Amino acid sequence: MPDPRTVDLEPLKKEAALRAVALIESGMRVGLGTGSTAKYAIEEIGRRVQNGELTGIVGVATSEASDLLAREVGITVEPLDPRPLDIAIDGADEIAPNLDLIKGLGGALLREKLTEVQARRLIIIADHSKIVGQIGEKSPLPIEIARFGFLSTVERLRQIVPGGRLRQPGAQPYVTDNGNYIYDAQLAVGGDIAALERQLKGTLGVVETGLFLGMAERAFVASPDGVRELSR
């Protein structure tokens, strides 16, 4: 496989996005992902809405940024409500062979999970740099934590996943759209990921994790050799 460090990934992200958007039909309620790959999908949905190829589309955005972009490109956006979504399209930070995912490096993991769990089909779009043999190989695992008492939560998390740090790009911690902080955990590769998810979710102060297990139906993964379609 070509070395992702020497390849311009942007055209690949767009190619993967276009393949996923081709699955959208008029009248669908669509979960709109977050990040540099999902951006191409939102732009393409907007283009098709604008030229009349798609009508009656309602988007549900997984972040403030995607909400803004969707409205800019002419997509009708509604808040998440209990009705199912026909499809959701989103990027990922790691894609395992069984389509288990790490998501949330873009900081939107809570709204992504809330939205995508309601989607009949979750379609992942990515360039080939996101493919891993096992979860935790390349990316840290983002964990959204409550701001109140965050240092105590970080200590509790360090007992479970010793490697990791509070996300702090500058003088202050990174704040999510929900007003929370993020702890980026370095996982030990090869453990029981489902058990880890349960343990993390049971940890006081943890709001949500970036482990998306058993959720994705399909992934379009683009490399210079073409777009591969992976299914669970």
Ligand SMILES: O=C(CO)[C@H](O)[C@H](O)COP(=O)(O)O
């Ligand atoms: O989970 C996410 C945001 O919370 C993104 O989908 C993930 O970080 C991938 O982003 P990109 O397409 O920019 O690589």
